[in-house]
Amino acid sequence: MEKTITSSIGKSQVSHSQGKTRGYTNYTKSKPRVSYFRVNEDSSPYNDWNKEEEDNYDEPVSDSLDKFKTVIPNYDGDVTVIPKKQERLNHEDSGSLLDGLFSGRDFISSENWVSNEIIKSRIVSSDNDFVYLDCIIDLETMSLEHRRFPKNLFSNFKSLETGTLAIINLKSKPNSFRVDVYFGEGMIDPKLFDVNNDLKDLEGRDLGTKLRGEW
Structure with a gap:
C-alpha cells in the first residue's frame, strides 16, 4: 500500500x-x-x-x-x-537595525560637549575617598593646581603611588558634567612636574632678602 x-x-x-x-x-x-x-x-x-x-x-x-x-x-x-536565498546585510540595513534596537531606549549615539578639557596630572597622595593630584592647567605658563577627584574614578589603576601619571578629561555641557581618567604613562613627560630648576635661585636666600623684579 x-x-x-x-x-x-x-x-x-x-x-x-x-x-x-x-x-x-x-x-x-x-x-x-x-x-x-x-x-x-x-x-x-x-x-x-x-x-x-x-x-x-x-x-x-x-x-x-x-x-x-x-x-x-x-x-x-x-x-x-x-x-530560500540568504540575503546579506548592507550598511543601510545595519543602520536600520541599530535604530530599531535603540528606538525605545534612552540611548545617545553622539554627544556634543560645550567644553572638552584635557589635563595632565601626577598623583601626590590618596586616602579612602579621594586621590590628590598636581594638575597642569596651562602648559605655556606651566600653571599647576592641586586638585582632588573621587577615588572610584581610578579603579582601573594598578597603583596610586606618588608620581603616578594620569590624564584627566573633563567634559561639560548644560545639565551635564563628565570626568574620564586614563593612564598617563608613556603619554606625559614626567619632567613637566620637575620644578626644582625653577627654585634654584632661591637657594641660600634669607627670607628677608628682596626678590628680583621678575618675581
Whole structure:
C-alpha cells in the first residue's frame, strides 16, 4: 500500500506517494497543525483511517514558511524543496537595525560637549575617598593646581603611588558634567612636574632678602 502525503497551504496543494502513511498539513491563521494518518492496507484512501497525531507546532505560519522559497512536486512523487536565498546585510540595513534596537531606549549615539578639557596630572597622595593630584592647567605658563577627584574614578589603576601619571578629561555641557581618567604613562613627560630648576635661585636666600623684579 503506498502512502499519499498532501500538503495544503492556502488554496494550493502538493501531493506525492512513497509508502503507507497519508498525511496533511493544515495551516490556519492562528497556529499550524501537522497530523499524520495510518492507512489500513485494505482500506480506501478516503475512509477507515486510524488517525495518529504525532506532533503539533506552535510557531507562527510565517516562521515555518520562511525557511523555504517554494515546493515543487515531480513525476516520481518526490517533493523538491528550493531553499530560500540568504540575503546579506548592507550598511543601510545595519543602520536600520541599530535604530530599531535603540528606538525605545534612552540611548545617545553622539554627544556634543560645550567644553572638552584635557589635563595632565601626577598623583601626590590618596586616602579612602579621594586621590590628590598636581594638575597642569596651562602648559605655556606651566600653571599647576592641586586638585582632588573621587577615588572610584581610578579603579582601573594598578597603583596610586606618588608620581603616578594620569590624564584627566573633563567634559561639560548644560545639565551635564563628565570626568574620564586614563593612564598617563608613556603619554606625559614626567619632567613637566620637575620644578626644582625653577627654585634654584632661591637657594641660600634669607627670607628677608628682596626678590628680583621678575618675581
